[in-house]
Amino acid sequence: MKGMELSRRYFEEYGRTMIDEKLSRYREYIAAGLVGEGSECFGFDDQLSADHDFGPAFCIWIPESLYETAGAEIQKAYDSLPQSYMGYRRITSAQGGGRVGALTTEGFYRKFTGLDHAPADNMEWFRIPERFLATAVNGQVFVDNNGRFSQIRSELQRFYPEDVVKKKLAARCAMMAQTGQYNYGRSMKRRDFQAAYLSCGEFVKTAMSAVYLLNETYMPYYKWVFRGAEDFNVLRETVERLRNITMLPDTAENSAKKEMLIEQVCVDVGRELNRRGVTRTTEAFLQAHGDELMRAIRDVRLRNLHIMADCD
Structure with a gap:
């Protein structure tokens, strides 16, 4: 029971x-x-x-x-x-x-x-x-x-107010761009597998947070992150891509496949932001979406924070 x-x-x-x-x-x-x-x-x-x-x-x-x-x-x-x-x-x-x-x-x-x-x-x-x-x-x-x-x-x-959601999504975009689209591949090229492991872990955690935000649901603590996303309607395929990323060890043989999955996740998030009309840029690099989100924040206190604030 x-x-x-x-x-x-x-x-x-x-x-x-x-x-x-x-x-x-x-x-x-x-x-x-x-x-x-x-x-x-x-x-x-x-x-x-x-x-x-x-x-x-x-x-x-x-x-x-x-x-x-x-x-x-x-x-x-x-x-x-x-x-x-x-x-x-x-x-x-x-x-x-x-x-x-x-x-x-x-x-x-x-x-x-x-x-x-x-x-x-x-x-x-x-x-x-x-x-x-x-x-x-x-x-x-x-x-x-x-x-x-x-x-x-x-x-x-009722979930976060609009400006808070924008600030959090901006932080997620910046962190996903840094950890996944930039640092993961560079770490693998250096054969710094420890840095690659940490970069990928940060990317998955941050990307899942973005998915939760876009489903207007608070993300639970790490143990239940994937379990809690099973019934999502928004970015369901993205969750599966992220699940697949977690199943691939950080080896030279898997590097290209993981980088492709990371890029697909970022494209998914960018397109969803476009679909909602909160960003207009079509750049694949999510930093551009994060910058645009920051500019759209009306609350000056939030707008003046570092773009990655809230990803500590």
């Missing part, structure tokens, strides 16, 4: 009753669901996932002001629920603590975004790593009587 389904059933059977009977005086402040860290929150869990930080569990989000006075009581009520359910027992690792049970709405979002509210301007959006936004908006909310948790969640799910 998938972890999300297990969590929902557990909540419906035990969580709702707990809230209604033991925590009724706090009901109007409570939101509950399963969102955050863990493959089950993304729907990517499998049999291997069940060996750690898996089992019947859910989150209870309440305002910080309430947590100060009632957090311990709410956690105690949660801890009194059955530890086993439908043949599964919650297994928590040292790294998996604090993911479920009584949490604060403000603390949850602050953990992943650095803010206890939705980003208020372009710079606040720009500073939040994609993988943390992916984590903050995954999963499911089963109930939200207070509304604040879902309000912030909804605003984050």
Whole structure:
């Protein structure tokens, strides 16, 4: 059984009753669901996932002001629920603590975004790593009587503002041009296979980020990057090219094939930018697209940043 389904059933059977009977005086402040860290929150869990930080569990989000006075009581009520359910027992690792049970709405979002509210301007959006936004908006909310948790969640799910997307895509174009179209081939010609390996790795990671941006989806952390792209409608063939690149060792025999795949990926991204009307250049070298994107940014704070800012 998938972890999300297990969590929902557990909540419906035990969580709702707990809230209604033991925590009724706090009901109007409570939101509950399963969102955050863990493959089950993304729907990517499998049999291997069940060996750690898996089992019947859910989150209870309440305002910080309430947590100060009632957090311990709410956690105690949660801890009194059955530890086993439908043949599964919650297994928590040292790294998996604090993911479920009584949490604060403000603390949850602050953990992943650095803010206890939705980003208020372009710079606040720009500073939040994609993988943390992916984590903050995954999963499911089963109930939200207070509304604040879902309000912030909804605003984050709308995706980055237009200028932030342009800045991020400009950075991806510049990095893809540098690592893939320029440095990979030069490193192979020097037989500097270590530099070639690192260049290719940076290229694949950055190109996948561009694909996610163009699908208006936050890219999760590295482990789930390709898994999360399986259902994309935009640049599906590009994802397959990138998958093929990862399967080719950096040897002299593979160099030409990898360079061809890298170039095809860059052409794909450039054409998609053209199709959307965000760039007009038809140059294959993606640096040109990055430069054009930078010029199109209206927010002077973003426009004045280094083109590669956000690719650190």
